[in-house]
Amino acid sequence: MAINNIWVFAQASGGVATTGTLELLTKARSLAGKVTAFVGGDAGAIAASLGEHGATKVYATGDLAGKLPGVALAAAMKSVIDSGDSPDVIMFPQNYEGRDTMARLSVKLNRTVLTNNIDIADTADGVVATTPIFGGNVLVATAFSGQGPHLVSFRPKSFAAESSGGAAPEVVAVAVPDLGKQGAAKVVATHSEKSSGPKLDEAAVVVSGGRGLGEAGNYTLIEDLAKLLKGAPGASRAIVDAGWVPYSYQVGQTGKVVKPSVYIAAGISGATQHMVGMKGSKNIIAINKDKEAPIFGIADLGIVGDVHKVLPKLIEALKARS
Amino acid sequence: MNIVVCVKQIPDPASPGALDASTNALKRDGKLILDESDAYGVEMALQLVASAGSGEVFVVSMAPNGETSGMRTALAMGAVKGLLVSDPALAGSDALTTAKVLAAAVTKLGGADLIIAGTESSDGYTGTVPEQIAECLGLPSVTFAKKVKVDGQVLKVDRQSETGYDEVECSLPAVISVTAGVVEPRYPSFKGIMDAKKKPLDVVTAGDLAVTPAGWAAAGQKIVSVTQAEARKAGTVIEDDGEAFGKIVAFLENLKLI
Ligand SMILES: Cc1cc2nc3c(=O)[nH]c(=O)nc-3n(C[C@H](O)[C@H](O)[C@H](O)COP(=O)(O)OP(=O)(O)OC[C@H]3O[C@@H](n4cnc5c(N)ncnc54)[C@H](O)[C@@H]3O)c2cc1C
Ligand SMILES: Nc1ncnc2c1ncn2[C@@H]1O[C@H](COP(=O)(O)O)[C@@H](O)[C@H]1O
Numbered sequence: 078m079a080i081n082n083i084w085v086f087a088q089a090s091g092g093v094a095t096t097g098t099l100e101l102l103t104k105a106r107s108l109a110g111k112v113t114a115f116v117g118g119d120a121g122a123i124a125a126s127l128g129e130h131g132a133t134k135v136y137a138t139g140d141l142a143g144k145l146p147g148v149a150l151a152a153a154m155k156s157v158i159d160s161g162d163s164p165d166v167i168m169f170p171q172n173y174e175g176r177d178t179m180a181r182l183s184v185k186l187n188r189t190v191l192t193n194n195i196d197i198a199d200t201a202d203g204v205v206a207t208t209p210i211f212g213g214n215v216l217v218a219t220a221f222s223g224q225g226p227h228l229v230s231f232r233p234k235s236f237a238a239e240s241s242g243g244a245a246p247e248v249v250a251v252a253v254p255d256l257g258k259q260g261a262a263k264v265v266a267t268h269s270e271k272s273s274g275p276k277l278d279e280a281a282v283v284v285s286g287g288r289g290l291g292e293a294g295n296y297t298l299i300e301d302l303a304k305l306l307k308g309a310p311g312a313s314r315a316i317v318d319a320g321w322v323p324y325s326y327q328v329g330q331t332g333k334v335v336k337p338s339v340y341i342a343a344g345i346s347g348a349t350q351h352m353v354g355m356k357g358s359k360n361i362i363a364i365n366k367d368k369e370a371p372i373f374g375i376a377d378l379g380i381v382g383d384v385h386k387v388l389p390k391l392i393e394a395l396k397a398r399s
Numbered sequence: 400m401n402i403v404v405c406v407k408q409i410p411d412p413a414s415p416g417a418l419d420a421s422t423n424a425l426k427r428d429g430k431l432i433l434d435e436s437d438a439y440g441v442e443m444a445l446q447l448v449a450s451a452g453s454g455e456v457f458v459v460s461m462a463p464n465g466e467t468s469g470m471r472t473a474l475a476m477g478a479v480k481g482l483l484v485s486d487p488a489l490a491g492s493d494a495l496t497t498a499k500v501l502a503a504a505v506t507k508l509g510g511a512d513l514i515i516a517g518t519e520s521s522d523g524y525t526g527t528v529p530e531q532i533a534e535c536l537g538l539p540s541v542t543f544a545k546k547v548k549v550d551g552q553v554l555k556v557d558r559q560s561e562t563g564y565d566e567v568e569c570s571l572p573a574v575i576s577v578t579a580g581v582v583e584p585r586y587p588s589f590k591g592i593m594d595a596k597k598k599p600l601d602v603v604t605a606g607d608l609a610v611t612p613a614g615w616a617a618a619g620q621k622i623v624s625v626t627q628a629e630a631r632k633a634g635t636v637i638e639d640d641g642e643a644f645g646k647i648v649a650f651l652e653n654l655k656l657i
Contacts, residue, residue, distance in 0.1 A: 145542075147542070173543055176542075180528075180529075183494075184495065184498070189618055192525045193525070213628055215418075215626070215627060217625050218622070219622050220621050259533070261570045262568070263567065264567050268564050268565070269560075325562055339654060362650060373633060373636050375633060382638065382639025386641070391644040
């Protein structure tokens with residue numbers, strides 16, 4: 078099957094298109110002549126950058142008025158498809174809203190979904206998506222069979238975002254159909270954590286801590302080190318689940334994907350679900366007291382030692398230099 | 400308040416995963432255990448029913464073989480009844496078929512005020528099944544719940560977001576997916592384990608639920624290749640002799656990061 082028409086699920090954060098959105102648009106325009114961005118919200122502020130990255134058309138729902146995006150956007154997408162513009166492929170980001178929208182739409186269209194992918198190709202076997210398993214050691218390529226639209230989601234940083242210098246796209250308003258009782262969930266309040274320093278998924282240095290830190294209070298070692306290196310602090314899921322740090326710190330399969338120049342893992346075992354989020358780092362330093370810890374299998378520099386001894390000395394040494 | 404929890408039974412994650420040579424899918428034969436991701440859902444359901452003061456917790460599961468060990472764990476924790484959909488024809492089902500089957504199973508149990516699933520399973524992690532179940536049943540849903548309260552007929556959820564959380568309210572019946580760590584799953588007591596052996600656990604086929612099985616042939620997707628990714632080579636590993644921090648300093652210096 079040749080891919081002619083691709084939709085990209087587009088998101089904004091703080092008034093600009095997310096990097097993930099621009100990554101997907103960049104890939105989409107390499108595959109299809111016609112690329113449309115689908116925005117749950119107002120397209121106004123981000124339309125130009127969507128166009129610069131390859132979208133020639135933008136569907137926008139306008140403000141969702143507290144509705145959860147998944148149910149609303151799936152219904153809006155379905156109504157556009159029913160009215161005659163049916164894409165061959167819809168690309169979603171592997172995140173909350175992408176996942177929910179894709180799931181709802183798959184039932185409405187009776188189509189399968191392929192999730193957690195890092196690549197997509199138009200081949201003789203059809204549209205093929207690639208997903209890493211076993212911590213990224215094995216790549217599985219899966220072809221869609223049957224009719225489109227093919228629904229496929231991608232892990233962050235699967236593609237590099239590049240501008241094509243495209244013109245401003247045509248913006249078309251799409252109404253969200255009446256959702257009936259399926260639309261009963263409403264956001265009544267929003268809470269955001271304030272963070273300072275570079276963003277975890279953009280920082281050149283990431284220092285992550287795990288259960289090996291022993292207790293929540295010791296996480297300050299990670300924060301101090303990250304600050305000295307002008308990096309961002311991160312975490313394994315074990316200490317997020319334990320409530321030591323917020324979820325936004327989590328690196329891994331269900332957290333952020335990071336590819337910094339240096340990733341420092343302190344007291345982290347290196348579970349497959351953690352590794353998929355940080356294996357793409359240019360350099361990896363691991364500190365773990367267990368020399369059998371899987372993290373050493375991918376570390377450029379591994380220190381078999383106690384984080385409570387190594388980190389304070391490292392912090393002192395760096396302070397002495399600055 | 401009656402709650403149905405979707406519990407997936409998976410191969411023990413402690414043993415390394417393997418692919419079936421003929422289908423290239425994850426092997427799911429042999430003994431299956433309760434997915435830890437769903438232990439949170441079971442615990443949450445038990446706590447919500449306890450604080451509501453009435454109602455019961457049921458569990459539903461789909462598995463190609465007749466394995467029930469994982470469901471027995473949920474019954475031992477305190478669920479009162481289970482329904483397993485087991486059918487060799489369901490082997491290789493995609494997430495959509497799984498959701499259709501589980502939705503039909505929920506209906507077979509007479510529906511529920513609340514349906515709870517995990518945000519993602521440990522072995523499949525598509526993370527779409529809960530929302531697909533909601534759509535199949537025509538219900539509202541709140542995914543990524545990290546705190547859940549039921550206030551009369553209103554569900555109040557703290558929904559995790561990229562930067563914090565949203566407070567979401569929703570009428571019942573509804574579907575929620577809960578994140579790991581929301582509650583501390585209880586260990587089944589000895590008495591719980593003994594009682595679980597006698598609790599009702601029905602096993603039905605896809606046909607019994609009037610769902611067309613869509614295994615390998617009809618899943619709408621087909622694995623075309625499995626390849627080894629380029630391996631990342633391990634570098635130097637040294638034992639800390641009290642001076643190893645210096646090696647890190649030198650490493651960072653070399654990269655001109657300090
Ligand atoms: C569906 C699913 C999704 C998941 N998603 C993620 C994800 O996105 N991110 C993620 O990180 N995990 C994820 N996990 C969890 C993952 O499987 C692991 O449980 C988790 O990564 C373990 O965290 P940890 O390394 O901090 O803890 P542990 O595995 O307990 O490791 C602690 C390590 O610290 C070492 N240690 C102990 N004391 C010291 C000391 N004093 N000095 C030095 N070292 C010490 C130990 O040797 C050990 O290796 C997921 C799991 C599932 C099932
Ligand atoms: N075969 C299954 N049986 C029961 N529940 C399931 C099954 N597959 C998925 N689920 C539920 O859906 C959640 C998300 O699974 P997944 O979409 O596979 O990541 C799981 O945590 C379960 O609650």
